Amino acid sequence: MTAFFALTTSLLWGLADFGGGLLTRRTPALTVVVVSQAIAAVVLGVIVVATGGWSEAGPRLWFAVAAGLAGPLAVFSFYKALALGPMGVVSPLATLSVAVPVGVGLVLGERPGALQVAGIAVAVTGVVLAGGPQLRGAPVQRLTILLTLVAALGFGTVFALITEASTNVTGLFLSLFAQRVTSVAAGGAALYASVRRGTPALPEGGLPRASLPALAFVGLADVAANGTYAVAAQHGPVTVAAVLASLYPVVTALAARGFLSERLRAIQAAGAGLALLGTLLLATG
Numbered sequence: 001m002t003a004f005f006a007l008t009t010s011l012l013w014g015l016a017d018f019g020g021g022l023l024t025r026r027t028p029a030l031t032v033v034v035v036s037q038a039i040a041a042v043v044l045g046v047i048v049v050a051t052g053g054w055s056e057a058g059p060r061l062w063f064a065v066a067a068g069l070a071g072p073l074a075v076f077s078f079y080k081a082l083a084l085g086p087m088g089v090v091s092p093l094a095t096l097s098v099a100v101p102v103g104v105g106l107v108l109g110e111r112p113g114a115l116q117v118a119g120i121a122v123a124v125t126g127v128v129l130a131g132g133p134q135l136r137g138a139p140v141q142r143l144t145i146l147l148t149l150v151a152a153l154g155f156g157t158v159f160a161l162i163t164e165a166s167t168n169v170t171g172l173f174l175s176l177f178a179q180r181v182t183s184v185a186a187g188g189a190a191l192y193a194s195v196r197r198g199t200p201a202l203p204e205g206g207l208p209r210a211s212l213p214a215l216a217f218v219g220l221a222d223v224a225a226n227g228t229y230a231v232a233a234q235h236g237p238v239t240v241a242a243v244l245a246s247l248y249p250v251v252t253a254l255a256a257r258g259f260l261s262e263r264l265r266a267i268q269a270a271g272a273g274l275a276l277l278g279t280l281l282l283a284t285g
Helices: 002-023 029-051 061-084 087-107 114-130 142-164 169-196 209-234 238-245 248-259 266-284
Strands: none
Touching (some): 029 169, 061 169, 114 248
């Protein structure tokens, strides 16, 4: 069950990143984040009311609020790092986010077996290579490295916090709702500040109606991924769930190959293969 839900998390996050990347080509990244998360918050609000999720409100909800604050900071840092480039450095370096939940699992006493340790090493190596690391070229700005590390820390923190935010399905819906409301509030404040500085919030001609389904998909896929990760981490070792859930860059690369006909570099293809091998080792270990 842990492997299934963690791999589902990778699929959903990978597709959400792919969709978000396409949308930010025409719409400011902050707007994409806020609008997609707002749509997800509305849907989650309806689900919480329908399932009576308010009855699960308690101290654990603060973990969800904290995740809602860490998430936008991580996304904004990641997009800024990508803008400064090069992507061949930023993307693989961001996968260091897996170190946070894995470290938490080890501190809490989890001890993966030898086969799982090998699977973790192989899978993480595969994910880094699948991002197409830049092995040569101009020096990378220190600010780019710093922003990428902040993004990785933020993503990893969300991994760890969302696991602690609920203990059952009803509580999970409420936690995800609280996380998204917090994310929209934090992202909206950042967007407002950006507009006050003169940065347009919308592309010329306004937000196309045709983009709303894509924005909804990005927001809902991201929410679903948080949910499936929480389930995976609660039903098995966090060290295994976190590594399998971190395979989403492979999904993004394959989606770009399938929908945009982008050719995978040899190092990316090798990384995808290693990620698959690591997944098999983890699932069988």
